[in-house]
Amino acid sequence: MKGRIFRIQRFSIHDGPGIRTTVFLKGCPLSCLWCHNPESQRFEVELAYRSERCMSCHRCVAACPVGALRPISSGVEVDRNTCNGCGECVKVCRSGALFLYGQEAEPSEVLEEVRKDAVFYRNSGGGVTFSGGEPYSQPDFLLEMLRLCREEGIDTAVDTSGHAPWKSIEATLDLVNLFLYDLKDYNSERHKQLTGVGNELILDNLRKILDTSDVVVRIPFIPSCNFQSPDDFDGFLNLLLRLDVGRVDVLPYHSLSRDKYRWLGREFFEVGDGPDYREFVEMLREAGIDVSVGGYF
Ligand code: SF4
Ligand code: SF4
Known part of the structure; x- marks a missing residue:
């Protein structure tokens, strides 16, 4: 359990x-x-995004399997209704801008x-x-x-x-x-x-x-x-x-x-x-x- x-x-x-x-x-x-x-x-695992750490590389956008991240000039926008907390984006983010709670x-x-x-x-x-x-x-x-x-x-x-x-x-x-x-x-x-x-x-x-x-x-x-x-x-x-x-x-x-x-x-x-x-x-x-x-x- x-x-x-x-x-x-x-x-x-x-x-x-x-x-x-x-x-x-x-x-x-x-x-x-x-x-x-x-x-x-x-109760669910949640994605957190620290924009001040983001380098706008947009690697996370490509990594997201459900299209929950939208590239913008200053970084990304998270569609929280679509994000399922899978963490694939976190794996490719080198700046620590993305991380999971839970x-x-x-x-x-x-x-x-x-x-x-x-x-x-x-x-x-x-x-x-x-x-x-x-x-x-x-x-x-x-x-x-x-x-x-x-x-x-x-x-x-x-x-x-x-x-x-x-x-x-x-x-x-x-x-x-x-x-x-x-x-x-x-x-x-x-x-x-x-x-x-x-x-x-x-x-x-x-x-x-x-x-x-x-x-x-x-x-x-x-x-x-x-x-x-x-x-x-x-x-x-x-x-x-x-x-x-x-x-x-x-x-x-x-x-x-x-x-x-x-x-x-x-x-x-x-x-x-x-x-x-x-x-x-x-x-x-x-x-x-x-x-x-x-x-x-
Ligand atoms: S991978 Fe990380 S640093 Fe790159 S755009 Fe996404 S959040 Fe920003
Ligand atoms: S946690 Fe998963 S679903 Fe949410 S934005 Fe990152 S890759 Fe996409």
Whole structure:
């Protein structure tokens, strides 16, 4: 059984405690407007094109079996409705202007990568984090990876949107040391506008996980989206208190993913103004919640 991943990041220090390897699984049922990993959203392999590297040699145009590349004076245009991600163009591009996001991998192959840093995990209290995309969108692959890590004695964390069937999550409970559980909005209607889905399933699953597992709730702080005014501080805090959440990681917004949107031929969402995340952090701490910022545990 193979999984589809788009990156394995070694020496990660903001996806759980200690030094970690983060395995990013491709594909997500949500479509958050501000997503900082746009290459994670779609399940299929995607072609990226960095025009600034292109030498306009047009070798890729001839290599494409389906005519998805059109030569222009400054490089090429990608017809994304026609491109099937076969990668033939990537093989002939000498400048690195073309590359693919997404590859198939066996659990044993991923484990081999993860194992390389086992000594760092042991010395730092780290391990492996499965992120995405949404890891539970590939439940069999995730379960097998977690089993293999358990056999190797490697600490595991899963970074999830929580938008997954409970039975997929339940099957992994004994194998996950820590859940990093995203909470994008307390208001379901707005959650749907911002991410494409309501938050009912996410909150149902969160309640169950909080009963059984170690959980850090991660809140992306996105001005003009889920944080439009200080009223939203109250909305989030009330929900956290109702759920009896003890640990929160606030993730301030950044726009570092702008280029990736361009490489994928997608529009970047411009976030507007809003309140200061530090005031929210302060408010949570005053309420007795243990808070970290930016994933640095
Ligand atoms: S092969 Fe690479 S460098 Fe040549 S035109 Fe295509 S993208 Fe540009
Ligand atoms: S990935 Fe394949 S289908 Fe897409 S542009 Fe390249 S050669 Fe054509």
